[in-house]
Amino acid sequence: MIQIKDLHKSYHMGSNSLHVLKGINFTVEEGELVSIMGSSGSGKSTLLNIIGMLDEADKGSYTLDGVVIKDLNEKIAAKYRNQFLGFVFQSFNLINYKSALDNVSMPMYYQGLKRKERTDRAMHYLEKVGLADWHHHLPSELSGGQKQRVAIARALASEPKVLLADEPTGALDSTTSYEVMELIQQINDEGKTILIVTHEDDIAHMTKRIVNLKDGVIIKDENVNQVKAKAHV
Amino acid sequence: MFNKERWNEILEALNANKFRTFLTAFGVFWGITILVLLLALTNGLKNGVTADFGDFATNSMFMWTQGTTKPYKGLPKGRYFNYKIDDVEAIKAEVPNLKYVSPRNQLGGFRGNNNAVRGTKTGAFEIYGDYPEFIKQQPMDILQGRFISYSDINAKRKVCVIGVDVIKGLYDKDEDPLGTYIKINGVNFMVVGTFKMANSQGDNEQDANTIYIPFTTFGQAFNRGDRVGWMAITANDEVSITALKQQVFDLMKSRHKVHPDDERAIGHFDLSEQFERISGLFSILTIVGYFVGILVLASGIIGINNIMLIVVKERTKEIGIRRALGATPGMIKGQILQESLILTILSGMMGVSFAALVIWVMNAILDNAGPVENFANPSVGMQVVFVALIILIVSGLLAGLIPASRATKMKPVDALRTE
Ligand SMILES: Nc1ncnc2c1ncn2[C@@H]1O[C@H](COP(=O)(O)OP(=O)(O)O)[C@@H](O)[C@H]1O
Numbered sequence: 001m002i003q004i005k006d007l008h009k010s011y012h013m014g015s016n017s018l019h020v021l022k023g024i025n026f027t028v029e030e031g032e033l034v035s036i037m038g039s040s041g042s043g044k045s046t047l048l049n050i051i052g053m054l055d056e057a058d059k060g061s062y063t064l065d066g067v068v069i070k071d072l073n074e075k076i077a078a079k080y081r082n083q084f085l086g087f088v089f090q091s092f093n094l095i096n097y098k099s100a101l102d103n104v105s106m107p108m109y110y111q112g113l114k115r116k117e118r119t120d121r122a123m124h125y126l127e128k129v130g131l132a133d134w135h136h137h138l139p140s141e142l143s144g145g146q147k148q149r150v151a152i153a154r155a156l157a158s159e160p161k162v163l164l165a166d167e168p169t170g171a172l173d174s175t176t177s178y179e180v181m182e183l184i185q186q187i188n189d190e191g192k193t194i195l196i197v198t199h200e201d202d203i204a205h206m207t208k209r210i211v212n213l214k215d216g217v218i219i220k221d222e223n224v225n226q227v228k229a230k231a232h233v
Numbered sequence: 234m235f236n237k238e239r240w241n242e243i244l245e246a247l248n249a250n251k252f253r254t255f256l257t258a259f260g261v262f263w264g265i266t267i268l269v270l271l272l273a274l275t276n277g278l279k280n281g282v283t284a285d286f287g288d289f290a291t292n293s294m295f296m297w298t299q300g301t302t303k304p305y306k307g308l309p310k311g312r313y314f315n316y317k318i319d320d321v322e323a324i325k326a327e328v329p330n331l332k333y334v335s336p337r338n339q340l341g342g343f344r345g346n347n348n349a350v351r352g353t354k355t356g357a358f359e360i361y362g363d364y365p366e367f368i369k370q371q372p373m374d375i376l377q378g379r380f381i382s383y384s385d386i387n388a389k390r391k392v393c394v395i396g397v398d399v400i401k402g403l404y405d406k407d408e409d410p411l412g413t414y415i416k417i418n419g420v421n422f423m424v425v426g427t428f429k430m431a432n433s434q435g436d437n438e439q440d441a442n443t444i445y446i447p448f449t450t451f452g453q454a455f456n457r458g459d460r461v462g463w464m465a466i467t468a469n470d471e472v473s474i475t476a477l478k479q480q481v482f483d484l485m486k487s488r489h490k491v492h493p494d495d496e497r498a499i500g501h502f503d504l505s506e507q508f509e510r511i512s513g514l515f516s517i518l519t520i521v522g523y524f525v526g527i528l529v530l531a532s533g534i535i536g537i538n539n540i541m542l543i544v545v546k547e548r549t550k551e552i553g554i555r556r557a558l559g560a561t562p563g564m565i566k567g568q569i570l571q572e573s574l575i576l577t578i579l580s581g582m583m584g585v586s587f588a589a590l591v592i593w594v595m596n597a598i599l600d601n602a603g604p605v606e607n608f609a610n611p612s613v614g615m616q617v618v619f620v621a622l623i624i625l626i627v628s629g630l631l632a633g634l635i636p637a638s639r640a641t642k643m644k645p646v647d648a649l650r651t652e
């Protein structure tokens with residue numbers, strides 16, 4: 001599903017430059033649930049953003065579902081993001097003046113689906129994350145866990161190939177974190193490929209594979225025995 | 234371009250900050266209000282001033298005689314002369330492109346003595362001797378009967394056509410004037426028609442205070458012979474009377490032994506020239522109206538531009554989210570442009586409506602308070618609304634252009650990172 005070879009990325013600030021990714025090699029198969037771990041500032045988000053086509057690498061190759069991602073213009077990048085990827089962010093990133101239902105509908109709006117179909121599908125995914133009854137609520141009327149579940153519903157709504165989550169539990173208490181992880185595991189069990197960035201060990205162990213980043217390279221990449229989140233809830 | 238989905242998106246976004254939307258809209262609202270009001274006031278002024286021209290055919294001049302100021306062919310200066318009825322024939326025959334040449338004579342006038350009697354009632358009216366063509370130069374609505382005809386002219390019939398104010402002065406309420414007789418300076422005339430001024434408004438009382446009789450009858454009854462008091466000459470539509478009048482003057486000078494360079498011997502009033510002058514003035518006023526209005530509007534547009542820039546900046550993160558979800562830069566730009574367009578057009582149309590309300594109130598007050606000098610019926614036509622709409626669309630797009638391109642400058646990842 002994802003092939004990355006010798007990926008480099010540096011940030012330039014004035015005369016300083018910061019080499020964040022120093023040759024990442026990494027492959028993800030369909031249906032995997034992978035966590036990317038590392039200390040703060042190790043480049044986890046940078047890597048995920050490049051995979052998410054929100055940012056560009058300086059060097060190296062990246063193939064997503066057989067499509068070579070290179071020198072994309074913004075229009076095509078937007079289309080690929082819309083078709084291939086679903087995003088879940090640490091700070092939820094819901095649009096605060098839209099209801100849960102409308103937030104979930106948004107990616108489908110950009111896909112050009114008709115309103116009726118969007119609403120049906122959005123309701124379906126809200127049901128899946130257990131928030132069908134909350135569909136008309138604004139984000140400000142939802143708890144953190146609920147917001148993240150709306151965000152997950154939104155990420156799923158465009159039926160992407162890969163779900164990318166940057167510290168999805170970073171802003172949640174542990175009980176709520178496990179609920180969110182349970183949902184993520186369930187979605188993975190249904191076959192979706194998922195990448196999670198986290199620095200929390202327990203969250204990482206709820207995935208099937210842990211990739212460790214340090215100083216811009218992968219220092220460890222191993223399959224683990226998945227801990228079911230349900231056990232903790 | 235404006236499907237329902239986008240429409241909802243935009244209204245939602247504008248609704249998200251009502252107060253700011255309102256403030257922004259106010260600038261454009263105010264600008265377009267000023268623009269429309271200025272144009273309406275210009276129009277009111279124009280209507281008021283051109284009302285003074287009445288609706289006499291504008292491509293016309295009036296021509297009369299004055300004393301000569303140069304001796305010529307043995308004749309002294311300071312000599313008076315009169316046009317004769319055969320001068321009219323000569324002008325018609327020798328000057329091309331004239332539509333009507335009407336000789337006229339007049340009795341009475343503004344604050345004249347009583348000159349018409351009917352039974353016990355008397356009145357002071359303007360009495361004109363005219364040809365049938367005159368009604369084509371000075372439009373009037375015949376209410377009953379007819380205007381003067383050529384058979385009246387040829388038979389020198391003692392008939393008259395009277396204005397509504399004459400009826401008021403000489404008749405009881407439900408008397409039928411047709412067929413009755415009026416004694417004018419001792420001569421009896423039968424009423425064959427009544428009229429009122431065509432689309433009369435404002436200060437045309439004088440005109441409806443008028444009695445028309447056949448020119449030939451006038452000459453005979455009031456001892457004018459074949460003398461002509463003055464002429465009302467109208468040129469064909471495609472030629473200006475101003476361009477033709479010198480030919481008429483030259484012809485008259487040669488027929489009356491007036492020195493060709495004697496400019497004072499023939500008096501005239503060129504309606505067309507005056508009208509052109511006034512229209513020119515009002516074209517300038519209209520341009521000034523547009524200019525000032527557009528300047529005021531421009532500040533409103535700069536306001537929208539600024540607010541949209543702030544909106545874009547404030548919504549950087551939202552724009553980042555939308556792009557992460559698959560919005561292309563074109564979609565984002567389109568939305569910003571449409572938001573600014575809708576904001577501009579909505580507030581502009583409210584301005585147009587508000588201005589229309591003010592104009593309506595102004596007209597209502599004018600109607601109640603009676604006519605005001607040089608000001609009548611301030612109004613704007615549909616074409617002004619149309620022009621305003623076009624200005625609004627263009628300015629809405631202009632106002633949104635910079636913010637729209639600013640909105641997608643940032644990489645999505647940077648947009649998402651902003652707080
Ligand atoms: N846009 C940027 N400009 C400059 N430096 C950046 C930028 N984004 C990230 N960095 C730096 O790159 C490093 C890696 O950042 P990041 O990928 O966000 O780390 P992580 O998510 O692992 O905490 C950090 O030192 C961070 O300060």
Ligand SMILES: [Mg+2]
Nearest residue numbers: 044045046166
């Ligand atoms: Mg990070």
